[in-house]
Structures are given as structure tokens and as C-alpha cells.
Amino acid sequence: MSAPARTVESRIGAAAQKITATALGPYQSAVIRIGFAGTWLLFLLREFPHRQELYGPDGPWGWDMAQQLVADNHAFTALMWSDSQVWFACVYVGAMLVAALLMVGWRTRTMSVLFMIGVLSLQNRSVFVGDGGDNVIHLMSIYLIFTRCGQVWSLDARRRARGADRIAEDRVGPVLWWAVGLALSALTFTGEVSGGWLSLFWALWAVQGVWWYLDRRAPHGDPRLLCDVVANLAHNAALLVIMVEACLIYATAGWYKIQGSRWQDGTAVYYPLHLDYFSPWPALGDLLTAYGPMVLLVTYGTVAVQVAFPFTVFNRRVKNVLLVLMITEHLFIAVALGLPFFSLAMITADAVFLPTSFLRRVGGWAARARGRVLDRTKSAAVPGQRTADGAEPAVEETSAART
Structure with a gap:
């Protein structure tokens, strides 16, 4: 084999190794997670006083018309499971809560799926009240469930940094997994979700269970490495x-x-x-x-x-x-x-x-600013404590000291 051919082959092999062994763009995917979750959360907060007119039962796009449209285009929306005000409030508030949790990176694998469910449920209920930004969030919420968007700048990354012992002692993950499984079982039994959406949700649930089991029982085995490659x-x-x-x-x-x-x-x-x-x-x-x-x-x-x-x-x-x-x-x-x-x-x-490099620099600036705020808060709470730069915080003179 000639030298140029070997060079091309080695480059292809190196590229394949990089693609399979590394989740590329960890900072970019983190920005996407934070940005879209934050945008959706701010939108829902701003429109909270108008939520009934936009997506609720009192909106101009009535329940019957929404049912006909969903039956025709087979779009997913949890708001079609019931027309009660209580259910609408649960979905709307739940969408805000999930967006906040995804933004901070808490259980990103589960929250990304729930985030997609919240976005699709509200937007597909009233498809004519959105704009181009809603369309972008709609698409990106689907793409996010396939990304490893919690590698950096997330609570998940902080938990992983604490070591394998914390992963082995994790109790919240299994409880959350069982709760989601029970909810999926109920939806399957009642027939509220069927077809491709039901298969997708069960597949994601099963993958999460296998991932947790291998992470706990065989974190360095071949099956776990295969899961990393696929992910x-x-x-x-x-x-x-x-x-x-x-x-x-x-x-x-x-x-x-x-x-x-x-x-x-x-x-x-x-x-x-x-x-x-x-x-x-x-x-x-x-x-x-x-x-x-x-x-x-x-x-x-x-x-x-x-x-x-x-x-x-x-x-x-x-x-x-x-x-x-x-x-x-x-x-x-x-x-x-x-x-x-x-x-x-x-x-x-x-x-x-x-x-x-730019995103890492911005992350460093944010970390330093957060550190300064925390240091000042601690210094204000504990008089006489030294700040991060070694200086003792100033103490106000009391009227007795001045006299």
C-alpha cells in the first residue's frame, strides 16, 4: 500500500475513533440545553396570565377543533387526554418545572424527554399561535433527547465528578425510572398513547434502565463500553x-x-x-x-x-x-x-x-462571578470572615463605637 493511501486510511480510522469514542461539542450541546430550556421557561412564565387563551380550554382554538386536527396529523399532545382545567394546569406547570430542571442539568436524560413532551403537548394543542421561534424549539426539543447534553455545566456533571461511589449510592435515579415506567404502563393500558410515540417512549425507558444497570454493576465492562459507543x-x-x-x-x-x-x-x-x-x-x-x-x-x-x-x-x-x-x-x-x-x-x-475556546472562557467568567457572589454572601453572613482575596470585610461602625 502506498504512503498516501496509508495516510488516508489512518485519517479515516482516527476520525472513526473520535466519532465513536467521544461525544463531540460538549460545551455547544450544553449551551443548546440551557438556551432552549431557558427560552421555553421564560416564554411560559411571560404567558402565564394568558395561558388559558393560548393553550387552555378557553382558547379560540376549541377542544373539538384540536381533536380533529390531532386525529388528522397524528401529532402528540398530552392536553388531548382530558379537557379539565386541573389537567391543563398540571401540564403547564409541569412543563415549566421540567424546563427549569433541564436548564440546570438535573437528570438530563429523563428531563430532555419530559421537556420534549411538554413542548409538543402545548404547541400541538394550538398550532396557530406560534411563530418561527416556536418552530425552532419544537424541532430542537426532539433532537435534544438524542444528545448527551449534560456532560458539562450541569448538576449531572457535578454528581459524576464526585466519583463512582456517589453513582453506586444513587437512589433518585431508580425511583424516577420506576415512576416513569408506571406512568407509561398506565398510558399503555388506557390507550392514551399508541403507535410510534408509545414505542419511542418505551424504548427510551428501557435504554435508561439498561444504562443505569451497567453503570452500577459493570461500569468498565464491554457492554458498558458498547453503550457509550452507541450513545x-x-x-x-x-x-x-x-x-x-x-x-x-x-x-x-x-x-x-x-x-x-x-x-x-x-x-x-x-x-x-x-x-x-x-x-x-x-x-x-x-x-x-x-x-x-x-x-x-x-x-x-x-x-x-x-x-x-x-x-x-x-x-x-x-x-x-x-x-x-x-x-x-x-x-x-x-x-x-x-x-x-x-x-x-x-x-x-x-x-x-x-x-x-470561547465557550470555555465564558464558563470561566461565569464561575468566577458566581464565586465572588458566594464569597460576598458568606462574608456578609459571618462577620470578620476573610474574603477570597484575603481581605477582611469591613464592619460598619455602630453608634456606640462612634461615641
Whole structure:
């Protein structure tokens, strides 16, 4: 075999080894977990006063119409199991609780599945009240269940760092697994869930049980290593799908914009800034559109960035520049057009392309800031205790000391 052929073969072998032995992008997948769970949680909190009109029995999209639509498209939604107010409240509050637990990384394998159930249950109940951001969360909630998104920046990672003894002593995991199994058994018996969704839930439940058993009984055996390989392959494939999905979103948006006459003549950005529905700050819209060449530049720049981004993902420097531009664009949309949750969802999708070194640096900044806050809290609680920098905290003079 010639030297070039051996070189190619060795590179292929090294790539295959890396894909099977490592869950790639641990920081990117953690950002996706935190970002989408946080975005969904903030959305549900903001819409809590309006939850009945959006997804509840009192909404304009009535129970009968929702049943007909679900029966036609076979979408999954737990809100179709009952039309009572109590059940709706349980699902809505449960979706918020699961989003918070997934965001902090507590039992991420189970919470990612429950998060998907919460997202699909609410969104599929009233499919006509969402926007582009809801569609992104809808898709990403499905992809998340195949990722190992709790490797870093999670309570699960902290528990694993404490050693194998803590894993062996774990009691919460088995109890949670049995509770989910009982719930699945009840749903199977009543027939509320059937077909592909039921098979998926049982398969995920069984995989979780096998994983826990091997983690406890044979953490270094061949079956456990095989599970790691399969999990890494699923994670890397899901991460690739998320990246491709983000590229498709920008590519299709850019190419559709090119076909519009307002985007061609450079005036498209002007109109949404003067619509009452998208103008939380009318004075800001007037200011941003007062200079015609700026409107032209922003309009053409938006199209150029969206069309070009999928072709630059393999060029690190150009990709990073376009990422900054796209994140800036979404921040502008959040403020000027009053679409914060759409922007948060898209920024989170963009984060999958952020460099690992940058994410680790941000994580270090966050850890140091958290440490300073905790040190100050402890110092305030215990007078005379020294802070992290060795200085003794100042103590206020009392009126007796001054006299």
C-alpha cells in the first residue's frame, strides 16, 4: 500500500475513533440545553396570565377543533387526554418545572424527554399561535433527547465528578425510572398513547434502565463500553442534524428573501419597523429608518449574511464574523421588533457553531462571578470572615463605637 493511501486510511480510522469514542461539542450541546430550556421557561412564565387563551380550554382554538386536527396529523399532545382545567394546569406547570430542571442539568436524560413532551403537548394543542421561534424549539426539543447534553455545566456533571461511589449510592435515579415506567404502563393500558410515540417512549425507558444497570454493576465492562459507543454516535449524529437544521433555516430564509421585491429594492427592513404589531418602540423605529442608505445596507446585509452562512461553516474566521453579525441581528430584532423569544431561540441555535475556546472562557467568567457572589454572601453572613482575596470585610461602625 502506498504512503498516501496509508495516510488516508489512518485519517479515516482516527476520525472513526473520535466519532465513536467521544461525544463531540460538549460545551455547544450544553449551551443548546440551557438556551432552549431557558427560552421555553421564560416564554411560559411571560404567558402565564394568558395561558388559558393560548393553550387552555378557553382558547379560540376549541377542544373539538384540536381533536380533529390531532386525529388528522397524528401529532402528540398530552392536553388531548382530558379537557379539565386541573389537567391543563398540571401540564403547564409541569412543563415549566421540567424546563427549569433541564436548564440546570438535573437528570438530563429523563428531563430532555419530559421537556420534549411538554413542548409538543402545548404547541400541538394550538398550532396557530406560534411563530418561527416556536418552530425552532419544537424541532430542537426532539433532537435534544438524542444528545448527551449534560456532560458539562450541569448538576449531572457535578454528581459524576464526585466519583463512582456517589453513582453506586444513587437512589433518585431508580425511583424516577420506576415512576416513569408506571406512568407509561398506565398510558399503555388506557390507550392514551399508541403507535410510534408509545414505542419511542418505551424504548427510551428501557435504554435508561439498561444504562443505569451497567453503570452500577459493570461500569468498565464491554457492554458498558458498547453503550457509550452507541450513545456517542447518537449524540454526534443529533448534533450534526442541529447544525444542518440551523444552516437550512438561514439558507431558505435568505433565498426566499431574494425573491421578494421589497428585499430586491432594499426597503424591506423599513416596513416591519412601522407596523403597530412589531413596533414596541415607535420612536426607535423612526430613528432607525430616518437614514435611507442605512435601511438599504441593513436589508442587503441581512440577505447576504443569511445566504452566505451555510457556505462558510468550514472557514473558522469567516464563520465567526458571520456569527457575530447574526447574533447582533437577532438582538436588534428582539429590541426593535419586540420578538425576544424568537431571537433567543435563534441565538441558541447559532451557539452550536461557537468556538469551544470561547465557550470555555465564558464558563470561566461565569464561575468566577458566581464565586465572588458566594464569597460576598458568606462574608456578609459571618462577620470578620476573610474574603477570597484575603481581605477582611469591613464592619460598619455602630453608634456606640462612634461615641
